Amino acid sequence: xxxxxxxxxxxxxxxxxxxxxxxxxxxxxxxxxxxxxxxxxxxxxxxxxxxxxxxxxxxxxxxxxxxxxxxxxxxxxxxxxxxxxxxxxxxxxxxxxxxxxxxxxxxxxxxxxxxxxxxxxxxxxxxxxxxxxxxxxxxxxxxxxxxxxxxxxxxxxxxxxxxxxxxxxxxxxxxxxxxxxxxxxxxxxxxxxxxxxxxxxxxxxxxxxxxxxxxxxxxxxxxxxxxxxxxxxxxxxxxxxxxxxxxxxxxxxxxxxxxxxxxxxxxxxxxxxxxxxxxxxxx
Ligand code: BEZ
Ligand code: FE
Numbered sequence: 001x002x003x004x005x006x007x008x009x010x011x012x013x014x015x016x017x018x019x020x021x022x023x024x025x026x027x028x029x030x031x032x033x034x035x036x037x038x039x040x041x042x043x044x045x046x047x048x049x050x051x052x053x054x055x056x057x058x059x060x061x062x063x064x065x066x067x068x069x070x071x072x073x074x075x076x077x078x079x080x081x082x083x084x085x086x087x088x089x090x091x092x093x094x095x096x097x098x099x100x101x102x103x104x105x106x107x108x109x110x111x112x113x114x115x116x117x118x119x120x121x122x123x124x125x126x127x128x129x130x131x132x133x134x135x136x137x138x139x140x141x142x143x144x145x146x147x148x149x150x151x152x153x154x155x156x157x158x159x160x161x162x163x164x165x166x167x168x169x170x171x172x173x174x175x176x177x178x179x180x181x182x183x184x185x186x187x188x189x190x191x192x193x194x195x196x197x198x199x200x201x202x203x204x205x206x207x208x209x210x211x212x213x214x215x216x217x218x219x220x221x222x223x224x225x226x227x228x229x230x231x232x233x234x235x236x237x238x239x240x241x242x243x244x245x246x247x248x249x250x251x252x253x254x255x256x257x258x259x260x261x262x263x264x265x266x267x268x269x270x271x272x273x274x275x276x277x278x279x280x281x282x283x
Contacts, residue, residue, distance in 0.1 A: 011046045018042065061206050068205040072166050074109035079207045081106060082216075087254040098234070099143035101281040103257040107237045108225060109202075110164040115154050118179035123192040126176040129159040131194035134264055135273040136224065136240065139187040142233060143281050147187030151230035153278070154180045155191055157223070162199030183230075195264065195272060196222035198247050211252070221247040221256050226278070233280035240276050 018038050025031035045055070069075040080086045090104045118124065123133070140151040156178040158164045165172035183189045200218045202208060211218045222245040228236045241248060241256055243263040248256050267273040 011042075015039070015042050061210070065206040072112075073202075073205075075202075075205050075207060077107075077109045078201060078205070079210075081108065081253040081255075082201070082207050082211065084254050098281040100279055101143055101234070102236055102238055102277075102279045103259050104237055105239050105257055105260065106253055106255045107227070108253075110158075110166055111156060111225065111227070112166055112174065112178065115156060115178040115180045116175045118181050118191065120181065120184065121190045121192060122179065122181075124155060124157075124177050124179040125192070125194060127165075127172050129177075129194055131160040131197070132272055134193045134195045135190065135267065135271050136193055136276055137188070137190040137273065138275050138277040140183040140189065140228060140230065140278045140280065141187050142230075143279055147183075147185070148230045148233065148280060149183055149185050149187065151183040151187070151189075151228055151233075151278075151280070152180050153183065153189050153191070154178070154227040154229075155193060156225045157193055157196055158199055159194060160197065162197060167202070193224055196224055196242050196245075198222050198245050201252055216252065217250065218252050219247050219250070220253060221245040221251040223255075223260075226276075228278050228280060230280055232283055234283045236278065236280055238278075240274070 015038070019035055022031055022034045022038070025034060044050075050058075065075050065079055077086070086106050090106070094101075094104055121135075125133070136155075140148045140153065142148055156164070158167075159172075159177055163172075165174060165176040165178070177194070179191065181189045181191050198219050198221060201211075201220060203211065203218050208218060222242040223239040226236070226238050226240065228238070239255060239260060241261045243261050248261065262274040262276060264272045264274040
């Protein structure tokens with residue numbers, strides 16, 4: 001492209017020139033993404049007339065968000081969650097024809113691989129927690145209605161004080177409030193958890209500063225996390241929400257789906273219980 005005289009520089013010519021640098025991208029999907037990203041990012045800055053100070057503040061914010069992140073502290077993931085991007089990815093993926101598969105929702109930043117194996121009905125409460133116990137049982141089936149035996153159902157949650165064990169490993173063992181169950185012959189499973197509570201997302205990093213700056217409350221609606229896997233099926237990341245949460249309509253990460261809300265009731269043995277059947281789509 002010929003160098004333009006200074007007076008001809010405009011947003012449009014600049015955008016066209018930046019876009020032209022991607023014409024030879026060999027991977028067509030990468031080309032599509034880079035071109036759309038360039039188009040939207042530059043248009044955004046142009047539209048809001050981003051100042052130099054604002055641009056530098058934005059770069060500093062992203063740098064600090066990255067610096068705050070490590071293996072146990074997924075601050076970039078949290079930022080994506082708070083911006084509504086993570087929930088949008090779930091919406092995009094569920095637009096694939098997944099039949100009657102259970103709705104997916106956020107993984108969140110507190111998932112830790114390899115939760116301890118637990119036998120049917122075993123409790124995930126390893127350290128003291130005075131919360132009410134909650135039994136969750138259900139069946140894992142495929143969208144064709146067949147029971148799925150030997151699916152793994154990983155569950156993790158926080159306790160009464162709203163903290164996930166990995167947020168305070170000085171106080172809690174890493175096995176606390178997490179477990180991996182396996183479905184039986186009929187797809188059935190049963191686990192013993194605690195009744196979840198509404199809790200704040202981590203507010204001591206740059207994403208927390210962002211929430212305060214825009215006067216947004218940083219509270220999640222009470223939930224348990226599930227990751228369900230079975231051979232020949234798409235893995236499902238989802239959550240079970242408690243009807244008694246006061247944040248079902250204002251969840252800070254936009255994760256609540258009506259189909260995932262449950263109303264625990266007292267069982268015959270006096271224990272609070274609820275049912276959560278899981279339907280997996282074929283892979
Ligand atoms: C969570 O559910 O654990 C979570 C999800 C998104 C952001 C923060 C926490
Ligand atoms: Fe959570």
